[in-house]
Amino acid sequence: MRNKTIPYRIFMLINYSFLGALVLLGLLPFLHMFALSFSDKASVLANEVYFLPKGFNIENYVAILASKNYLLCFKNSIVRVVVGTIVNLVIIVLTAYPLAIGEKRLKGRNIIMWYFLFTMLFSGGMIPTFLLIRDLDLLNKFWVLILPGAVQVFSIVLMMNYMRGLPKELFEAAIVDGADHLTILFRVYFPISLPAVATLALLSIVGHWNSWFDGMIYLRSVDKWPLQTYLQSILADLQNTSQKAGLTPDEVQRLARISDKSMMSAQMFVSMIPVLLVYPFLQKYFVTGIRLGAVKG
Numbered sequence: 001m002r003n004k005t006i007p008y009r010i011f012m013l014i015n016y017s018f019l020g021a022l023v024l025l026g027l028l029p030f031l032h033m034f035a036l037s038f039s040d041k042a043s044v045l046a047n048e049v050y051f052l053p054k055g056f057n058i059e060n061y062v063a064i065l066a067s068k069n070y071l072l073c074f075k076n077s078i079v080r081v082v083v084g085t086i087v088n089l090v091i092i093v094l095t096a097y098p099l100a101i102g103e104k105r106l107k108g109r110n111i112i113m114w115y116f117l118f119t120m121l122f123s124g125g126m127i128p129t130f131l132l133i134r135d136l137d138l139l140n141k142f143w144v145l146i147l148p149g150a151v152q153v154f155s156i157v158l159m160m161n162y163m164r165g166l167p168k169e170l171f172e173a174a175i176v177d178g179a180d181h182l183t184i185l186f187r188v189y190f191p192i193s194l195p196a197v198a199t200l201a202l203l204s205i206v207g208h209w210n211s212w213f214d215g216m217i218y219l220r221s222v223d224k225w226p227l228q229t230y231l232q233s234i235l236a237d238l239q240n241t242s243q244k245a246g247l248t249p250d251e252v253q254r255l256a257r258i259s260d261k262s263m264m265s266a267q268m269f270v271s272m273i274p275v276l277l278v279y280p281f282l283q284k285y286f287v288t289g290i291r292l293g294a295v296k297g
Contacts, residue, residue, distance in 0.1 A: 036265035037061070044259045059258050060266035064234060072223050073230035076142075077209060078274075080226050084146045084208040085201055092155050092200055093193075097185045099156070100163035101171065116153045126217075133218060144218040145226065149207070155200045162196040163189055206275055231267045 004012075031051045036044055040055030048054055064070060098106045099113060106112075124132070129148065138144040166189065174184045190197070215229030222230070 033265040033268055036262050037269055039262060041259040041262065044262045057262075060263050061270070063258060063263070064231065064266060064270055067234075069222055069225075069230060070227075073225050073227045076225060077227035079142075080145050081205055081208045081274075084149070085204045087146055087150050088152055088155065088204040089197060089201060091151055092159050093185070093190065093197070095151070095156050096159035096163055097181070097189060099160045116151075116156060119151075120153045130217065139218055140220045140224065142224065145208075145211075145214055148214065149211075152200075152204070155203060159193070159196055159200060162193055166192065202279065205278060209275055210271070228271060231271060234263070234267070 035049050035053045037060050038053035039049045040057040043049050043054035170188055174188050212228035212232045215226045
């Protein structure tokens with residue numbers, strides 16, 4: 001293939017051009033948000049900002065970072081992501097393993113599986129869920145961010161399918177050697193399921209990091225909010241402030257330099273940074289984990 005023909009070179013040129021266009025399509029929205037977050041209000045409202053900042057302005061980031069609650073809410077989100085991901089993965093692995101070993105070794109497996117699938121199709125609704133959380137005395141407590149979403153059925157199904165795709169000889173050999181189920185799970189199945197575990201960890205991290213609505217409805221204290229709830233409140237406060245009369249000079253100057261669109265763009269960038277830092281370390285497992293987890297149903 002060293003002496004590449006002209007049709008081959010044309011074909012490769014078309015391929016690279018097409019892939020390059022796809023890369024640009026993925027990058028341009030981020031460049032647009034970046035430009036909006038650093039542009040002044042007049043340029044943003046006039047729709048003059050495309051891929052480069054116009055009228056350079058850092059007031060959006062100052063408004064986000066200058067608040068005394070920012071670092072506290074950032075810490076809350078980090079703790080939530082770490083604790084929530086650990087809880088999710090423990091439940092996912094411990095639930096998927098018995099469902100993966102088959103009906104012969106777990107009586108009523110199909111009934112249990114349908115029970116979990118039922119919760120994916122139907123839910124009690126927001127008001128009954130709120131009443132239940134209130135009765136459990138979880139309102140305005142950290143665990144209200146973790147426990148309601150601790151059992152992720154979709155992730156359990158992925159992990160179960162991944163484990164069902166592993167060679168049965170591994171399980172049988174471990175049984176012959178006298179291993180119990182916990183030994184089989186953590187010394188045989190878990191080490192070779194790391195691609196799927198990393199994939200589900202990434203999904204859990206992104207889910208916990210991006211979640212804001214549960215903090216808004218279940219937590220009354222601002223110092224207990226996750227970062228996304230706090231960022232959402234900044235935008236809401238900005239919109240409410242712009243509608244009020246009798247503004248102070250500082251508030252008038254602030255509104256003159258900040259628009260809703262530029263503030264939202266700055267929020268997106270601030271919230272994306274931790275996920276972008278984690279994703280490269282788990283990227284190599286992501287496609288492999290999803291592909292292998294979907295082999296068997």
